[in-house]
Amino acid sequence: xxxxxxxxxxxxxxxxxxxxxxxxxxxxxxxxxxxxxxxxxxxxxxxxxxxxxxxxxxxxxxxxxxxxxxxxxxxxxxxxxxxxxxxxxxxxxxxxxxxxxxxxxxxxxxxxxxxxxxxxxxxxxxxxxxxxxxxxxxxxxxxxxxxxxxxxxxxxxxxxxxxxxxxxxxxxxxxxxxxxxxxxxxxxxxxxxxxxxxxxxxxxxxxxxxxxxxxxxxxxxxxxxxxxxxxxxxxxxxxxxxxxxxxxxxxxxxxxxxxxxxxxxxxxxxxxxxxxxxxxxxxxxxxxxxxxxxxxxxxxxxxxxxxxxxxxxxxxxxxxxxxxxxxxxxx
Amino acid sequence: xxxxxxxxxxxxxxxxxxxxxxxxxxxxxxxxxxxxxxxxxxxxxxxxxxxxxxxxxxxxxxxxxxxxxxxxxxxxxxxxxxxxxxxxxxxxxxxxxxxxxxxxxxxxxxxxxxxxxxxxxxxxxxxxxxxxxxxxxxxxxxxxxxxxxxxxxxxxxxxxxxxxxxxxxxxxxxxxxxxxxxxxxxxxxxxxxxxxxxxxxxxxxxxxxxxxxxxxxxxxxxxxxxxxxxxxxxxxxxxxxxxxxxxxxxxxxxxxxxxxxxxxxxxxxxxxxxxxxxxxxxxxxxxxxxxxxxxxxxxxxxxxxxxxxxxxxxxxxxxxxxxxxxxxxxx
Numbered sequence: 001x002x003x004x005x006x007x008x009x010x011x012x013x014x015x016x017x018x019x020x021x022x023x024x025x026x027x028x029x030x031x032x033x034x035x036x037x038x039x040x041x042x043x044x045x046x047x048x049x050x051x052x053x054x055x056x057x058x059x060x061x062x063x064x065x066x067x068x069x070x071x072x073x074x075x076x077x078x079x080x081x082x083x084x085x086x087x088x089x090x091x092x093x094x095x096x097x098x099x100x101x102x103x104x105x106x107x108x109x110x111x112x113x114x115x116x117x118x119x120x121x122x123x124x125x126x127x128x129x130x131x132x133x134x135x136x137x138x139x140x141x142x143x144x145x146x147x148x149x150x151x152x153x154x155x156x157x158x159x160x161x162x163x164x165x166x167x168x169x170x171x172x173x174x175x176x177x178x179x180x181x182x183x184x185x186x187x188x189x190x191x192x193x194x195x196x197x198x199x200x201x202x203x204x205x206x207x208x209x210x211x212x213x214x215x216x217x218x219x220x221x222x223x224x225x226x227x228x229x230x231x232x233x234x235x236x237x238x239x240x241x242x243x244x245x246x247x248x249x250x251x252x253x254x255x256x257x258x259x260x261x262x263x264x265x266x267x268x269x270x271x272x273x274x275x276x277x278x279x280x281x282x283x284x285x286x287x288x289x290x291x292x293x294x295x296x297x298x299x300x301x302x303x304x305x306x307x308x309x310x311x312x313x314x315x316x317x318x319x320x321x322x323x324x325x326x327x328x329x330x331x
Numbered sequence: 332x333x334x335x336x337x338x339x340x341x342x343x344x345x346x347x348x349x350x351x352x353x354x355x356x357x358x359x360x361x362x363x364x365x366x367x368x369x370x371x372x373x374x375x376x377x378x379x380x381x382x383x384x385x386x387x388x389x390x391x392x393x394x395x396x397x398x399x400x401x402x403x404x405x406x407x408x409x410x411x412x413x414x415x416x417x418x419x420x421x422x423x424x425x426x427x428x429x430x431x432x433x434x435x436x437x438x439x440x441x442x443x444x445x446x447x448x449x450x451x452x453x454x455x456x457x458x459x460x461x462x463x464x465x466x467x468x469x470x471x472x473x474x475x476x477x478x479x480x481x482x483x484x485x486x487x488x489x490x491x492x493x494x495x496x497x498x499x500x501x502x503x504x505x506x507x508x509x510x511x512x513x514x515x516x517x518x519x520x521x522x523x524x525x526x527x528x529x530x531x532x533x534x535x536x537x538x539x540x541x542x543x544x545x546x547x548x549x550x551x552x553x554x555x556x557x558x559x560x561x562x563x564x565x566x567x568x569x570x571x572x573x574x575x576x577x578x579x580x581x582x583x584x585x586x587x588x589x590x591x592x593x594x595x596x597x598x599x600x601x602x603x604x605x606x607x608x609x610x611x612x613x614x615x616x617x618x619x620x621x622x623x624x625x626x627x628x629x630x631x632x633x634x635x636x637x638x639x640x641x642x643x644x645x646x647x648x649x650x651x652x653x654x655x656x657x658x659x660x661x662x
Contacts, residue, residue, distance in 0.1 A: 050400050059411045064390075069381050069648045076660060080390045084415035086661050261650045264657075273653040309647045316640045317400045319592045322604040326595075329407060330417050 027202065027211040030180035031096065031257065031307055034171050041150045045168030047143075047315045048161055054133045055126035057082055058327025062119070062165065066094040068310060071261025072172065077269030082127035089235050090269035093262045095310075096255055098170045099214040105251045105267045107220060108241050112166035117158060130158040136325055137161065142318020174258055174307030182304070190304050197301030200294055205286050215256040215305060223249045223267065226287035229280075233268035260303045274299045358533065358542040361511035362427060362588065362638055365502050372481045376499030378474075378646045379492055385464045386457035388413055389658025393450070393496065397425040399641060402592025403503065408600030413458035420566050421600035424593045426641075427586055429501045430545040436582045436598045438551060439572050443497035448489060461489040467656055468492065473649020505589055505638030513635070521635045528632030531625055536617050546587040546636060554580045554598065557618035560611075564599035591634045605630045 048054065052061040065079040065087075066072050072093035074080075079087035089105055097103065103115035119125040120133055137143045137156050147156045150164065179198070181189035190198075201207055210216045220238050223229045229249065238247035251267050265271040271280060278298050282290045290298065379385065383392040396410040396418075397403050403424035405411075410418035420436055428434065434446035450456040451464055468474045468487050478487045481495065510529070512520035521529075532538055541547045551569050554560045560580065569578035582598050596602040602611060609629050613621045621629065 052398075052401075052405075057411065058407055059395075059405065067383075069646055070383075071650070074383075074390065075651065076389055076658060080388065080660050084660075263651065272657060275653065311644050311647070313642050314645045315400055316642070319402070320406065320594065322606065326603060327407060329411050329415075 026183060027207045028179070028183065028215055029213045030183045031173050031175040031177070031213055033175050034173055037171055038150075038167055040146075041164050041167040042171050043168075043315075044146050044150050045164035045166065046312065047146075047317055048165050049168050050315050051317050053136050053317075053320070053324075053327065054120050054128060054161075055082065056128045056132075056327065056331075057126075057329035059329055060126050062094075062116070065091040065119070065125075068094070068172070071095060071258050071309075072097075073262045075263055077264055079125070081125040082123065085124040087124060089233070089267050090264065092254060093258065094169055095172050095174050095262075096214050096217070096257045098173070099212070099255070100217040100252065101219065102252065105235065106237050106240055107252050112169045113162045116162040116165040116169075130161075132325065134158055134161065136320075139321055139324040140318050141321065146318075172310050174309060177257070177305050177307035179301070179304035180307065191300070193297055194300045194304050197297035197299070198304075200290075200298050201301055204282065204288055204290075206281065206298070209253045209285075210256050216253040217255045219253055220247075220250045221253050221285075223251055223284070225285045227284045229284055231266075231268045231270060233270070235267055237267070256302060256305055258306050258309075260306050274302055278302075357514060358538045359510070359514065359546055360544045361514045362504050362506040362508070362544055364506050365504055368502055369481075369498055371477075372495050372498040373502050374499075374646075375477050375481050376495035376497065377643065378477070378648055379496050380499050381646050382648050384467050384648075384651070384655075384658065385451050385459060385492075386413065387459045387463075387658065387662075388457075388660035390660055391457050393425075393447070396422040396450070396456075399425070399503070402426060402589045402640075403428075404593045406594055408595055410456070412456040413454065416455040418455060420564070420598050421595065423585060424589065425500055426503050426505050426593075427545050427548070427588045429504070430543070430586070431548040431583065432550065433583065436566065437568050437571055438583050443500045444493045447493040447496040447500075461492075463656065465489055465492065467651075470652055470655040471649050472652065477649075503641050505640060508588070508636050508638035510632070510635035511638065522631070524628050525631045525635050528628035528630070529635075531621075531629050532632055535613065535619055535621075537612065537629070540584045540616075541587050547584040548586045550584055551578075551581045552584050552616075554582050554615070556616045558615045560615055562597075562599045562601060564601070566598055568598070587633060587636055589637050589640075591637050605633055609633075 049062040052059050052064070054061065060082065065074045067074055072095040074091050076091070078089055079091045081087055092105065098112060101107070103109035103112060104118070109115040109118060117130060120128050121130055134156055137147070144154065144156065147160060148154055151160050178189045178194075201210075209219060209221050212218050223237070235251075236248050238250040239245065241247075259265075259274065263272060263274070265274070265277040266280075271277040275295055278295050279290060282288045282295075380393040383390050383395070385392065391413065396405045398405055403426040405422050407422070409420055410422045412418055423436065429443060432438070434440035434443060435449070440446040440449060448461060451459050452461055465487055468478070475485065475487065478491060479485055482491050509520045509525075532541075540550060540552050543549050554568070566582075567579050569581040570576065572578075590596075590605065594603060594605070596605070596608040597611075602608040606626055609626050610621060613619045613626075
């Protein structure tokens with residue numbers, strides 16, 4: 001069913017009815033605002049997300065590589081970690097990541113809470129240990145009080161730390177993109193070219209993997225389906241977890257929400273522009289060479305997926321005390 | 332004139348009169364809220380302050396080492412720069428830095444605007460050049476529009492960049508500390524011990540250098556006046572600028588505002604705690620060994636200098652475009 005038909009026939013039903021019909025007929029759904037948040041826990045999680053004392057150096061926080069000023073990414077091919085370590089894979093955006101079927105490109109963490117513990121203890125990222133991170137927090141009265149308020153106990157555990165970070169991350173959704181406004185019935189929210197791009201996105205098959213609220217994030221797919229993907233990056237995707245040869249180069253389909261802000265693209269970060277990414281995806285995944293005009297229309301559509309960025313006060317972190325273990329950036 | 336006398340005699344004048352008298356008699360003045368700010372320029376400056384694209388790596392921003400979640404410092408002995416370079420000197424707080432007589436420990440920048448250009452082009456810090464930083468900004472329509480709004484021209488210059496950052500930094504003052512509330516007449520804003528610490532701070536001579544609104548920042552003084560300061564740090568202070576032997580180890584007196592948050596202390600960051608810093612300052616600068624009780628009282632007073640931290644929304648940075656030069660973290 002063509003969208004234009006839906007709009008035309010639905011117009012008779014009035015605005016609300018049209019919006020419902022249009023939404024029901026589309027493979028992409030509007031981002032929903034967060035409905036259930038433990039606010040005190042999310043506030044604590046926000047502080048932890050911004051706190052570099054969860055790293056060995058005292059310099060790297062979650063926000064270093066999933067920077068909320070920059071679409072929840074670092075906009076680098078692969079990230080910079082402890083001691084300027086060059087990361088093995090592109091940092092995925094934290095925005096709307098609560099919608100992902102699993103976390104990391106290879107899905108090795110089931111959820112946000114499990115993910116949050118990874119980088120803290122990764123020697124090439126924050127290079128700390130869970131025990132040492134908790135020791136730091138325990139030495140800071142401002143944190144001890146806040147953990148007690150949220151979890152009702154004087155004890156701080158890594159389980160609480162990652163739960164709080166995950167609760168904050170749940171709030172990082174981006175509703176009200178132009179495309180969502182269009183889905184919700186505002187016919188003028190996107191242009192004719194952007195609409196044409198969306199039609200191409202559907203008819204050429206992109207939408208087979210990039211669908212739902214997050215326009216991705218729901219499945220694992222082989223990178224290089226029709227034609228093999230050439231890269232020097234050593235990541236093997238799902239195969240690294242399952243050990244199955246059939247899972248080689250299977251990665252979690254990334255969300256396309258806010259994709260204008262989350263450059264560069266692919267697990268290796270090798271596609272610097274959306275034009276390049278759309279061209280490669282067309283050829284390697286769909287066996288289709290998009291014309292320049294088609295490519296530009298799809299890119300125009302993709303840019304309508306930029307939603308309201310999370311806005312909040314920069315958190316003020318409780319200061320360390322004389323008892324707080326000192327960061328060791330140069331050991 | 333003893334403070335108690337001022338309070339006693341002033342009490343007859345009523346609250347407002349007492350406050351004025353008390354303030355007039357004290358060598359420390361309350362932090363004044365900022366009165367004249369170009370808001371659009373400060374908003375632009377805030378974005379630039381948080382933008383790591385002003386560095387070669389795309390990873391380091393002003394906020395990396397002058398972190399506004401952590402008292403405007405990085406809480407490290409010396410900072411981490413490009414390629415994990417170990418910085419030569421402790422990063423001073425940006426909070427209330429507009430009150431400093433000059434910028435940097437050795438005063439080599441006359442003002443905030445001049446300071447802001449330094450780290451961008453320092454090979455051990457952001458490792459970029461002014462030309463390349465401006466080229467990045469010119470390629471980003473969101474910035475081009477905002478610079479035009481603020482400066483009325485399509486051209487972006489490093490002069491505008493540093494002026495905007497300085498305007499933002501002017502807003503980073505911290506009024507309403509407990510000590511300021513006490514100065515302003517709230518007799519219960521600080522405890523008896525904190526008041527005793529302040530008396531010691533005055534009578535023992537700390538206040539000779541740490542005075543005024545910023546409780547420091549107004550002069551250059553020799554580190555190790557009565558007794559030489561032992562350090563492996565190679566910074567020579569003012570002598571590095573003037574070439575005069577008499578200026579060796581003369582550093583700008585740091586502000587003590589928010590000193591509870593700006594650990595570790597001294598130009599080499601070698602004093603990890605306030606207790607240690609007060610002890611060393613007493614012995615080396617004043618020839619006086621504070622008793623444990625005296626030291627604790629002075630530390631208690633110093634902690635009353637923590638004011639309202641600047642609160643603002645984390646800025647959302649305008650995204651790069653296909654034409655934006657790509658960061659080079661690992662070149």
